[in-house]
Amino acid sequence: MTALGWTLMIVGAALLAVAALGLHRLPDALSRQHAATKAATLALGLMLAGLAVLQPGSAWWIRIGALVTVLAATVPIASHALARAAASWPDASRSDASTPDASMQD
Amino acid sequence: MTILVEVFLGLALWLVLAALRRLPGAANRLVAIDVLSACALAACILAAARTGHTAFLDVALGFALIAFLATVCWANALRAEAPGRDAP
Numbered sequence: 001m002t003a004l005g006w007t008l009m010i011v012g013a014a015l016l017a018v019a020a021l022g023l024h025r026l027p028d029a030l031s032r033q034h035a036a037t038k039a040a041t042l043a044l045g046l047m048l049a050g051l052a053v054l055q056p057g058s059a060w061w062i063r064i065g066a067l068v069t070v071l072a073a074t075v076p077i078a079s080h081a082l083a084r085a086a087a088s089w090p091d092a093s094r095s096d097a098s099t100p101d102a103s104m105q106d
Numbered sequence: 107m108t109i110l111v112e113v114f115l116g117l118a119l120w121l122v123l124a125a126l127r128r129l130p131g132a133a134n135r136l137v138a139i140d141v142l143s144a145c146a147l148a149a150c151i152l153a154a155a156r157t158g159h160t161a162f163l164d165v166a167l168g169f170a171l172i173a174f175l176a177t178v179c180w181a182n183a184l185r186a187e188a189p190g191r192d193a194p
Binding site: 005006009010012013014016017019020021023024029032033036037040041043044047048050051054055059060063064066067070071074075077078079081082084085086088089 | 107108110111112113114118119122124125128129131132133134136137138140141144145147148151152154155158160163164166170171174177178180181182184185188189
C-alpha cells in the first residue's frame with residue numbers, strides 16, 4: 001500500500017516535470033498554456049491520490065477532497081483567463097522561441 | 107526510492123525557472139508562473155506526505171485560492187493592456 005502511494009506521488013511529480021518541459025517545447029503562449037495547465041492539474045491530482053493512499057484517516061481525506069474540488073473548480077477558470085490574455089496579444093502569442101530575433105523583443 | 111519525488115520536483119522547478127528566464131513576452135511568463143504555483147502546491151503535498159501533518163494541506167488549500175486569484179487578476183490586467191481589443 002505504501003509502494004502504491006509513493007508510485008502515484010512519483011508519477012505525479014514526473015508529470016509536473018513534463019508540464020514544465022512543455023513550456024520549452026511548444027511554440028506559442030496559447031499552446032504552452034494548453035500543455036501546462038492540464039498536465040499540472042493531472043499531476044496534482046495524482047499526487048493527492050497518492051497522499052490519500054499513504055495517509056489513511058478522515059482528517060486527511062476531507063482535506064484532500066476539498067483540495068481536489070478547489071483545483072478542479074479553479075484551474076479551468078484560470079486557464080481560460082490565461083488563454084484569453086494570450087490570444088489578445090498577437091505578437092506575444094506568435095513569438096517563436098527558436099528564432100533569435102523574436103526572443104529579442106520584449 | 108521515494109527520493110525520486112524530490113528529484114522530479116526539482117527538475118520541474120528548474121525547467122520552470124529556465125522558461126521564466128528564456129521565454130519572451132508577458133503572456134509566456136504568466137503561464138510559467140502558473141506552473142510555478144503548481145510546483146509550490148506539489149511541494150506542499152510532498153511536505154504533508156513526508157511529515158505526516160495535515161496542516162500542510164491547509165496551507166496548500168489557501169495557496170491554491172491565492173494562486174487562482176493572482177492568475178485571474180494578472181490575466182485580466184494583461185488582457186486590458188492588449189493593443190487590439192477586438193481579438194477573441
